[in-house]
Every structure is written in C-alpha cells, then in structure tokens.
Amino acid sequence: MRTDFDPAAMSRNEFYKLLTATVVPRPIAWVSTTSAHGTHNLAPHSFFTIASVAPPVVQFSSVGRKDTLHNVEATGQFVVNFAPEGLFEQINDTGTDFPHGVSEFEAAGIATEPSLRVKPPRVAASPVALECELHSTLRIGDGTVVFGRVVHAAVSEDVLVDGHPEISRLKPLSRLGKDEWAAVSGVREISRIRHADWRGPAGDR
Numbered sequence: 001m002r003t004d005f006d007p008a009a010m011s012r013n014e015f016y017k018l019l020t021a022t023v024v025p026r027p028i029a030w031v032s033t034t035s036a037h038g039t040h041n042l043a044p045h046s047f048f049t050i051a052s053v054a055p056p057v058v059q060f061s062s063v064g065r066k067d068t069l070h071n072v073e074a075t076g077q078f079v080v081n082f083a084p085e086g087l088f089e090q091i092n093d094t095g096t097d098f099p100h101g102v103s104e105f106e107a108a109g110i111a112t113e114p115s116l117r118v119k120p121p122r123v124a125a126s127p128v129a130l131e132c133e134l135h136s137t138l139r140i141g142d143g144t145v146v147f148g149r150v151v152h153a154a155v156s157e158d159v160l161v162d163g164h165p166e167i168s169r170l171k172p173l174s175r176l177g178k179d180e181w182a183a184v185s186g187v188r189e190i191s192r193i194r195h196a197d198w199r200g201p202a203g204d205r
C-alpha cells in the first residue's frame with residue numbers, strides 16, 4: 001500500500017516538505033558571493049549538484065530572489081565552499097535572513113581567504129573551494145537555477161590521500177527533511193559491472 005500525494009491538491013509548503021524529506025541526502029553548497037558594492041555574502045544552498053563534467057559546471061537553485069542570486073547576477077562570480085561536519089552551526093548561522101547589505105562572514109564570524117580566480121573570498125576553514133564564473137541561469141517557477149563554470153578548485157592538503165579527496169577526511173554534511181542534517185557514515189564500495197561481465201540480477205547471483 002502507498003499513500004498518494006497530489007501536488008495540485010496541496011499547498012506549496014506542504015509539498016515542499018514532502019520533496020525535501022524525500023530528495024535526501026542533499027549536499028550543501030556554501031556559496032560565497034560579493035555584491036556590486038563589495039560586501040561579501042555567504043549562504044548555504046542544498047539544492048545543489050553537478051550539471052556538466054566538460055566543461056565542469058555545478059548548479060544550485062535559489063528559491064526566490066536572495067542576496068546570493070542578486071550578487072551572482074551582478075558580478076558573474078561565486079565560490080562553492082564545501083560544507084564539513086565541523087562547521088555545522090556556522091553553516092546554519094549563515095542561513096539566517098540577515099538584512100540586505102549585512103555580510104554573513106562578519107555576522108557569523110567566519111574567516112575568509114582570498115580566491116585565486118574570482119573576487120568572492122573562500123571560507124578559510126572549508127576544505128574545498130570551487131571558484132566559479134557564471135555560465136547561465138534558468139528560471140523555473142519560484143526558483144532560479146544558477147549554473148557556474150568551475151574555473152579553479154582549491155583543496156586542502158589535509159583531506160587529500162595520494163592526491164585524491166578522501167571521504168573520511170572531508171566529513172561532508174548534508175541536508176535532510178525538516179530541520180534534520182546528516183553526516184556520512186557506513187561508506188560502502190561496489191564496482192560498476194560491464195555488460196561483458198554481467199551475471200544476472202543481484203538477487204539471483
């Protein structure tokens with residue numbers, strides 16, 4: 001038995017709660033931008049993923065028109081900072097709806113470091129920074145998807161093993177439904193099966 005949910009018969013908010021509770025876990029892009037006036041802004045976005053590999057393009061969605069979106073449109077640049085477990089409360093602090101013109105870096109006491117290829121700064125304590133040039137935006141309903149071409153990636157040596165980011169060192173945070181967040185645990189490994197090696201469905205082997 002299943003319970004049916006018809007978005008047409010539900011409020012926006014009710015269906016939003018269902019979507020965000022079932023599209024889980026979502027990685028968090030901690031997006032830094034700089035306004036046309038030079039104020040540095042920082043806000044988490046969990047509607048976030050990879051859009052293209054070549055060229056490397058990442059995407060996040062702004063639901064409504066927020067400072068992050070305004071700044072990206074005004075300057076064409078942003079940085080996706082990795083959201084690690086250790087910065088749980090700081091990340092949440094930067095999701096506060098501070099008035100326009102307030103820098104979340106200052107309000108939440110978050111140290112910056114300069115980016116190499118773009119003007120918005122990195123979060124100094126975040127282990128990965130993807131420096132992006134705006135590729136395009138796409139308006140869908142009450143959201144705007146922002147696509148950014150990654151022009152530089154800066155990864156802390158603390159999380160690299162043999163030159164590759166190691167999940168046990170990265171310790172990513174993700175968003176679930178309600179006010180729930182999650183850490184990664186129980187990592188499992190399995191190789192992709194080539195058709196030449198196919199031995200039937202998993203349950204039958």
Ligand SMILES: Cc1cc2nc3c(=O)[nH]c(=O)nc-3n(C[C@H](O)[C@H](O)[C@H](O)COP(=O)(O)O)c2cc1C
Pocket residue numbers: 028041042043044045046047048061062063064066067068069091092094095096097098175
């Ligand atoms: C973990 C987390 C994830 C969030 N994800 C999104 C998101 O994907 N899209 C969005 O529009 N807002 C998201 N928000 C809310 C924004 O971060 C919040 O509205 C913030 O104040 C926007 O800041 P800004 O106006 O400086 O851009 C999220 C908040 C948190 C705490």
